[in-house]
Amino acid sequence: MxxxxxxxxxxxxxxxATVALVEVxxxxxxxxxxxxxxxxxxxxxxxxxxxxFDRSKQEIVRAxxxxxxxxxxxxxxxxxxxxxxxxxxEAQNLASAQGLxxxxxxxxxxxxxxxxxxxxxxxxxEEWLTRPADWHGMGAFLKREELADxxxxxxxxVAAADVADRKLFVVGGQEMxxxxxxxxxxxxxxxxxxxxxxxxxxxxxxxxxxxxxxGDAGRLQPLVERVLAGRRETTRILGSGIDAExxxxxxxxxxxxxxxxxxxxxxxxxELVELESSLRSTGIWVAVGGIxxxxxxxxxxxxxxxxxxxLLARSAGKVAAGEWGTTVDVGPADEIGKLAGAFNxxxxxxxxxxxxxxxAERVAAWRELARRLAHELKNPLFPxxxxxxxxxxxxxxxxxxxxxxxxxxxxxxxxxxxxxxxIIGRFSDFAKMPAPEMQPxxxxxxxxxxMRLFEGQLAQSHIASKVELTPGxxxxxxxxxxxxxxxRNLILNxxxxxxxxxxxxxxxxxxxxxxxxxxxxxxQGLTPEECDRxxxxxxxxxxHGTGLGLAIVQSVVSDHKGHITVESEAGKGARFRIDxxxx
Amino acid sequence: MTAPAGAExxxxxxxVLRVEIRFAGESADPPQTGPGPADxxxxxxxxxxxxxxxxxxxxxxxxxxxxxYLDRIEVLLARPLRDQSADLELGRADVIELGPxxxxxxxxxxxxxxxxxxxxxxxxxxxxxxxxxxxxxxxxTIDRGVIHRVLLQQQGEISGALLPQWLSGYAFLFPAATDxxxxxxxxxxxxxxxxxxxxxxxxxxxxxxADRIALTSRDAGLTVTVVTGAADVKLAEFRIVSxxxxxxxxxxxxxxxxAVPAVNAASPEALYAAERSLLEGFxxxxxxxxxxxxxxxxxxxxxxxVSPLGEWRFDNLWxxxxxx
Numbered sequence: 041m042x043x044x045x046x047x048x049x050x051x052x053x054x055x056x057a058t059v060a061l062v063e064v065x066x067x068x069x070x071x072x073x074x075x076x077x078x079x080x081x082x083x084x085x086x087x088x089x090x091x092x093f094d095r096s097k098q099e100i101v102r103a104x105x106x107x108x109x110x111x112x113x114x115x116x117x118x119x120x121x122x123x124x125x126x127x128x129x130e131a132q133n134l135a136s137a138q139g140l141x142x143x144x145x146x147x148x149x150x151x152x153x154x155x156x157x158x159x160x161x162x163x164x165x166e167e168w169l170t171r172p173a174d175w176h177g178m179g180a181f182l183k184r185e186e187l188a189d190x191x192x193x194x195x196x197x198v199a200a201a202d203v204a205d206r207k208l209f210v211v212g213g214q215e216m217x218x219x220x221x222x223x224x225x226x227x228x229x230x231x232x233x234x235x236x237x238x239x240x241x242x243x244x245x246x247x248x249x250x251x252x253x254x255g256d257a258g259r260l261q262p263l264v265e266r267v268l269a270g271r272r273e274t275t276r277i278l279g280s281g282i283d284a285e286x287x288x289x290x291x292x293x294x295x296x297x298x299x300x301x302x303x304x305x306x307x308x309x310x311e312l313v314e315l316e317s318s319l320r321s322t323g324i325w326v327a328v329g330g331i332x333x334x335x336x337x338x339x340x341x342x343x344x345x346x347x348x349x350x351l352l353a354r355s356a357g358k359v360a361a362g363e364w365g366t367t368v369d370v371g372p373a374d375e376i377g378k379l380a381g382a383f384n385x386x387x388x389x390x391x392x393x394x395x396x397x398x399x400a401e402r403v404a405a406w407r408e409l410a411r412r413l414a415h416e417l418k419n420p421l422f423p424x425x426x427x428x429x430x431x432x433x434x435x436x437x438x439x440x441x442x443x444x445x446x447x448x449x450x451x452x453x454x455x456x457x458x459x460x461x462x463i464i465g466r467f468s469d470f471a472k473m474p475a476p477e478m479q480p481x482x483x484x485x486x487x488x489x490x491m492r493l494f495e496g497q498l499a500q501s502h503i504a505s506k507v508e509l510t511p512g513x514x515x516x517x518x519x520x521x522x523x524x525x526x527x528r529n530l531i532l533n534x535x536x537x538x539x540x541x542x543x544x545x546x547x548x549x550x551x552x553x554x555x556x557x558x559x560x561x562x563x564q565g566l567t568p569e570e571c572d573r574x575x576x577x578x579x580x581x582x583x584h585g586t587g588l589g590l591a592i593v594q595s596v597v598s599d600h601k602g603h604i605t606v607e608s609e610a611g612k613g614a615r616f617r618i619d620x621x622x623x
Numbered sequence: 624m625t626a627p628a629g630a631e632x633x634x635x636x637x638x639v640l641r642v643e644i645r646f647a648g649e650s651a652d653p654p655q656t657g658p659g660p661a662d663x664x665x666x667x668x669x670x671x672x673x674x675x676x677x678x679x680x681x682x683x684x685x686x687x688x689x690x691x692y693l694d695r696i697e698v699l700l701a702r703p704l705r706d707q708s709a710d711l712e713l714g715r716a717d718v719i720e721l722g723p724x725x726x727x728x729x730x731x732x733x734x735x736x737x738x739x740x741x742x743x744x745x746x747x748x749x750x751x752x753x754x755x756x757x758x759x760x761x762x763x764t765i766d767r768g769v770i771h772r773v774l775l776q777q778q779g780e781i782s783g784a785l786l787p788q789w790l791s792g793y794a795f796l797f798p799a800a801t802d803x804x805x806x807x808x809x810x811x812x813x814x815x816x817x818x819x820x821x822x823x824x825x826x827x828x829x830x831x832x833a834d835r836i837a838l839t840s841r842d843a844g845l846t847v848t849v850v851t852g853a854a855d856v857k858l859a860e861f862r863i864v865s866x867x868x869x870x871x872x873x874x875x876x877x878x879x880x881x882a883v884p885a886v887n888a889a890s891p892e893a894l895y896a897a898e899r900s901l902l903e904g905f906x907x908x909x910x911x912x913x914x915x916x917x918x919x920x921x922x923x924x925x926x927x928x929v930s931p932l933g934e935w936r937f938d939n940l941w942x943x944x945x946x947x
Binding site: 129158159160161162163164188 | 834
């Protein structure tokens with residue numbers, strides 16, 4: 041992955057993370073704001089319900105007191121021939137006069153005299169009325185009401201009436217049903233349900249709504265049961281999506297603190313969900329736009345930032361490839377500009393140092409060449425000088441021996457001149473290294489033939505040779521003559537390294553499509569420093585030789601796009617490896 | 624043309640008696656048996672019959688017992704009890720029927736005519752209710768006392784017998800008390816489906832009584848639903864049509880659809896045994912014996928207008944304000 045791609049990726053991730061964070065924060069903030077508004081709406085509705093509830097209670101108390109003080113009740117009590125059971129219809133008459141749905145006239149012993157809601161209920165006991173209580177102070181309260189067609193939840197008040205020395209209770213009120221809930225004025229999107237806790241277990245039929253929409257009563261069951269168990273207000277969100285509805289559940293305590301109902305104030309979350317959805321979709325579009333813009337800007341910024349870096353990288357690559365004088369545009373005076381300047385200075389220094397190094401190496405090479413030439417030329421020149429001086433001395437002092445001396449002297453001179461010629465020829469050969477003529481070469485065969493030439497010399501030098509050839513060695517394009525020369529130089533080098541004899545191993549190995557030649561000896565070995573300089577022309581560790589052998593080997597291998605290495609430790613011999621072909 | 628001698632010797636009080644009754648009289652022809660308008664035959668001659676609305680009877684100058692004092696009787700049919708009571712108070716009616724609630728109201732100048740308890744209110748189980756335990760359970764839940772006090776305003780008699788005490792002399796031997804504990808015990812042994820009954824009542828005036836029976840049955844674990852028309856058990860009224868106990872019992876049994884017992888009228892024991900055999904198994908559950916009760920306005924003179932069996936005896940009535 042390129043630096044530019046990495047940078048672009050980092051910028052993109054940063055933009056996406058930022059946009060996502062902003063989106064989450066905006067949505068969260070909006071949700072909290074709406075939750076707050078929703079909570080206020082519910083609180084307002086709860087307060088409204090309490091007001092309506094209190095108003096209903098007051099109306100019931102007023103109506104019941106109206107019945108207790110009415111002339112009709114007085115007539116009923118005083119004019120009855122058969123007190124208390126005079127007319128079972130009386131309660132109905134009184135109830136309709138006061139607008140009450142429920143009304144019972146109860147004797148002071150607790151038996152029902154007349155019941156508006158259940159005419160046949162006369163004579164039945166209402167024992168709870170006989171217990172001492174401050175009915176006036178109690179006001180209206182919730183009560184479980186037995187009716188002819190079942191059980192109902194009622195809001196009733198009790199008034200004790202003393203009429204003509206006859207005491208009776210007037211119990212009247214309204215049924216807590218859909219009609220009652222319909223009196224509550226609800227904001228749009230809100231509704232009220234009442235669960236009448238009249239059965240031992242949760243019963244969906246005990247749920248009544250201000251409208252006909254009860255919906256899935258089952259989903260309300262856990263909330264109702266929780267409120268009934270905890271006897272405290274609870275708020276829950278039921279459902280999901282646009283069907284979600286927030287419910288504020290209010291426990292309704294009744295007579296003697298029994299929990300007779302749960303008021304469920306439902307608030308549709310449709311608007312909130314739709315708004316959230318709208319915000320989310322808008323946010324997504326904004327985010328996508330922001331991300332795209334961010335990516336474009338990141339791409340632009342990345343390109344701007346990485347272009348000089350890429351230039352530097354390309355320039356560094358050129359330097360690595362040998363174009364030492366490569367420079368880059370310095371650009372603005374920022375860090376990248378400073379880096380470019382430093383790079384240019386570095387390459388400038390590198391060029392200068394390389395030139396200095398080359399010059400030094402050239403000087404060193406010339407010195408080495410001069411030394412080697414001096415050394416090589418001195419050896420034959422010294423016999424030449426001695427021979428000539430002997431010949432001069434013999435002519436002057438021993439003329440009778442001059443012919444013999446002359447003959448020996450000229451033989452010596454010719455031999456040394458031949459030696460000088462050879463030396464010059466080797467230098468000339470190194471200078472004249474031709475371009476390789478490539479052809480398929482079987483290196484097993486090349487090694488075998490070359491080693492055969494050295495059999496006598498190796499035996500004379502007390503060196504045991506061993507040839508290890510890998511069968512099926514790939515045929516590699518090479519110049520057989522130059523490769524033979526290189527192998528020969530390595531073998532000669534090994535022979536020179538083992539003046540006291542030793543072992544020579546020549547090995548071929550397969551490298552996929554290429555081959556490896558190994559020439560190992562058991563000679564004196566090389567120090568690491570000697571290893572580093574081994575292939576330098578005219579460098580030699582031997583007391584004789586031109587120092588061109590391994591330089592020629594390296595030149596040949598290099599011309600074949602190959603690679604030569606040496607492994608050695610002082611006293612443990614050396615191993616030369618030539619790798620050719622194989623990519 | 625000369626008037627009959629009997630008629631000439633009697634005072635001619637005359638007048639039109641306005642009578643209101645609940646009887647619907649929806650048949651095309653006027654009723655032929657009493658009590659009620661049919662009792663007027665002989666002394667009066669029907670001149671108009673509008674089924675379900677009214678009937679007009681004119682005095683029969685040739686009546687065997689002599690011409691009645693009244694010139695004419697106009698009978699308003701299918702009149703609710705409350706409306707009858709209001710009409711009497713407002714002077715729009717002279718003779719009305721009195722229901723229990725109207726009976727105890729103090730109305731100035733009103734006379735009350737009562738027969739002996741000649742109507743028996745009873746529950747009659749249909750053939751679907753085969754298990755005697757549920758029949759007995761329902762009969763034991765009925766609180767006759769409170770119904771008698773409240774709905775009947777202590778009119779008539781609580782009874783567990785078909786024939787009233789005044790007629791048989793042994794009615795008190797038939798139990799009429801509530802036994803809720805035994806009713807619950809019997810009910811508990813019944814399957815749930817069997818504990819559900821429909822109680823049919825066709826007369827709206829009897830509806831409160833049926834409601835009360837349904838209510839108290841709950842205390843024994845029964846579920847009784849009051850309906851009109853066909854039902855498992857009917858609350859109905861039957862009439863004593865004869866002062867002969869044996870004939871009366873036979874007639875009631877026949878009206879109830881029960882097997883008519885062979886009764887020896889001369890033997891009270893046999894009569895008792897016959898009635899007891901009718902009531903065994905609780906297919907028939909007598910509740911009350913009620914009299915026919917009428918209210919007459921202050922203008923109506925001439926003594927009781929009904930016989931002990933509730934028959935109309937309007938021959939000797941006259942209207943005071945119309946006296947000539």
